[in-house]
Amino acid sequence: MAKETILKVDNLKKYFPIRAGVIQKTVGHVKAVDGVSFEIKKGETLGLVGESGCGKSTTGRTILRLLEKTEGRVEFNGVDLHSLKREEIRKMRPKMQIIFQDPYSSLNPRMTVGEIIGESLIEHKLATRNDVTQKVLDIMGICGLASYHIRRYPHEFSGGQRQRIGIARALVLNPEFIVADEPVSALDVSIQSQIINLLMESQENYGFSYLFISHDLSVVKHISHRVGVMYLGSLIELAPKNELYDNPLHPYTKALLSAVPIPDPTLKRDRIILTGDIPSPAKPPSGCKFHTRCPYTMDICKSEIPEYKNVGKEHFVACHLVK
Numbered sequence: 344m345a346k347e348t349i350l351k352v353d354n355l356k357k358y359f360p361i362r363a364g365v366i367q368k369t370v371g372h373v374k375a376v377d378g379v380s381f382e383i384k385k386g387e388t389l390g391l392v393g394e395s396g397c398g399k400s401t402t403g404r405t406i407l408r409l410l411e412k413t414e415g416r417v418e419f420n421g422v423d424l425h426s427l428k429r430e431e432i433r434k435m436r437p438k439m440q441i442i443f444q445d446p447y448s449s450l451n452p453r454m455t456v457g458e459i460i461g462e463s464l465i466e467h468k469l470a471t472r473n474d475v476t477q478k479v480l481d482i483m484g485i486c487g488l489a490s491y492h493i494r495r496y497p498h499e500f501s502g503g504q505r506q507r508i509g510i511a512r513a514l515v516l517n518p519e520f521i522v523a524d525e526p527v528s529a530l531d532v533s534i535q536s537q538i539i540n541l542l543m544e545s546q547e548n549y550g551f552s553y554l555f556i557s558h559d560l561s562v563v564k565h566i567s568h569r570v571g572v573m574y575l576g577s578l579i580e581l582a583p584k585n586e587l588y589d590n591p592l593h594p595y596t597k598a599l600l601s602a603v604p605i606p607d608p609t610l611k612r613d614r615i616i617l618t619g620d621i622p623s624p625a626k627p628p629s630g631c632k633f634h635t636r637c638p639y640t641m642d643i644c645k646s647e648i649p650e651y652k653n654v655g656k657e658h659f660v661a662c663h664l665v666k
């Protein structure tokens with residue numbers, strides 16, 4: 344039986360105004376997210392990859408309404424999130440959590456670990472004051488923290504342990520959906536796999552869904568069920584992970600994957616080197632936004648936006664080459 348959809352994102356746009364002059368007149372917009380659509384099922388992990396500045400993180404934050412949208416619709420369990428009033432969205436917060444890239448800057452240095460993890464439980468009245476400590480200790484144990492850590496402060500921990508605190512803070516609320524925004528990028532490689540395993544085990548135990556944002560295609564492949572590739576604010580390809588990694592169709596996805604090292608030294612991959620800089624999202628190229636860097640650019644690519652279409656096996660792609 345097909346799983347239920349927990350999150351539906353439809354034509355989401357987030358533009359930031361560019362202001363200039365004495366009166367700070369709006370002279371243009373940075374189109375950070377420019378018409379993104381996808382769904383996430385219950386218990387599923389959708390990976391979102393792309394170069395830095397492609398709009399991945401802004402997509403995650405706009406979905407959670409940490410940023411207000413410019414256009415489009417975000418449905419969480421059928422509820423239009425951007426139509427909710429401030430108090431209504433506050434009540435929904437425990438169900439939708441975020442894990443940040445830099446756990447240190449997201450943890451209040453003046454609060455103990457116990458206070459950091461327990462704060463939202465009290466704010467949302469999800470535990471009585473008597474129950475909070477036990478709930479915090481339980482989730483700390485699940486996240487690999489020792490009980491004596493409860494009275495310590497964030498600066499007393501390593502990067503990996505701080506990320507465990509950030510994960511415990513999200514999980515203690517029993518969320519249904521988590522945006523994991525580059526959660527292992529700031530960590531040593533040796534610690535990354537421990538945190539990834541914790542994220543995967545937690546999902547197995549609690550059944551929530553992830554939007555997993557990363558620029559690292561190997562990490563995304565490991566954790567995701569499906570993977571979407573973003574370029575200049577748009578989704579240009581999305582497919583089940585094996586389908587995407589075995590049969591990439593978009594020239595940009597092919598170039599990204601050609602740079603991923605293969606663990607077998609006897610195998611070699613032909614690296615596709617992209618020329619040119621990423622264009623500014625304030626002035627994206629006409630037609631296919633990738634045409635200024637694509638090795639296969641045709642005349643039509645410069646004038647017509649390629650349709651983002653399902654080409655079978657739930658494989659979506661936007662490229663004039665793919666019929």
Ligand code: SF4
Nearest residue numbers: 631634637644662663
């Ligand atoms: Fe390249 Fe044209 Fe396809 Fe864009 S639409 S990726 S420019 S071939």
